[in-house]
Amino acid sequence: MKEEIISVGIDIGTSTTQLVFSKITLENLSSGARVPQIKIVDKEIFYRSKIYTTPLVNSYEIDIEALKKILKDEYEASKVPREKISTGAVIITGETARKSNAREVLKALSGMAGDFVVATAGPDLESIISGKGSGAMKFSEENNTSIYNLDIGGGTTNISLFDK
Structure with a gap:
């Protein structure tokens, strides 16, 4: 049996930020009463946001409100309601991961939709x-x-x- 889910990836980098929306097809490859063996059998990127300059308050802080606005605008542009997102990842990379409020940003964004993997890479x-x-x-x-x-x-x- 196959199931299709929608995922979003949010990359907050040193100089740029971008979102990618994907359809992921999962299939249980085991038969009958066996332990489920779920595999990703197909992936399709159906929406890429434009590339934004990562918003900063100053050289030490990420602008959380500006980042939330970018995400809100891109969710609307993708035409995917937040409640339809099953999973995703918010990743802060590069020098942005060293900003004083990086963890606060991850916490603020992780609740925006689905079950997220959140990481400072x-x-x-x-x-x-x-x-x-x-x-x-x-x-x-x-x-x-x-x-x-x-x-x-x-x-x-x-x-x-x-x-x-």
């Missing part, structure tokens, strides 16, 4: 997320090779190595 996590998102990890596995991925952001550059 330091350089290690950020480089892995970037490498997976770029396809470097999959390429390395499928081609039995090593590959480096460089994530060049607005304030930081991170590198990851995927080895087979």
Whole structure:
């Protein structure tokens, strides 16, 4: 049996912020009375927000109200009601993760819809997320090779190595 859910990803980076809305198809691959084995069998990005400059109050603080307005406007533009969002992720990366109110921002935004994964991504996590998102990890596995991925952001550059 397949189920389709809607997910939103919110990336608050050093210099830019963007939202991505996706449809994710889940399927239980086990049969009968067995323990469920849920797998993602399809993903489709159906809406990408424009890229915004990450709003700051000053060099030490993120502008929470401006960020909330961006999210509100983009939810409206996506035409997806908040109650239809099943899951998602809010990730603060780069230098923005070091702002004095980064945790407060995560807390404020995590309640906006669905069951969210909320994280402040330091350089290690950020480089892995970037490498997976770029396809470097999959390429390395499928081609039995090593590959480096460089994530060049607005304030930081991170590198990851995927080895087979």
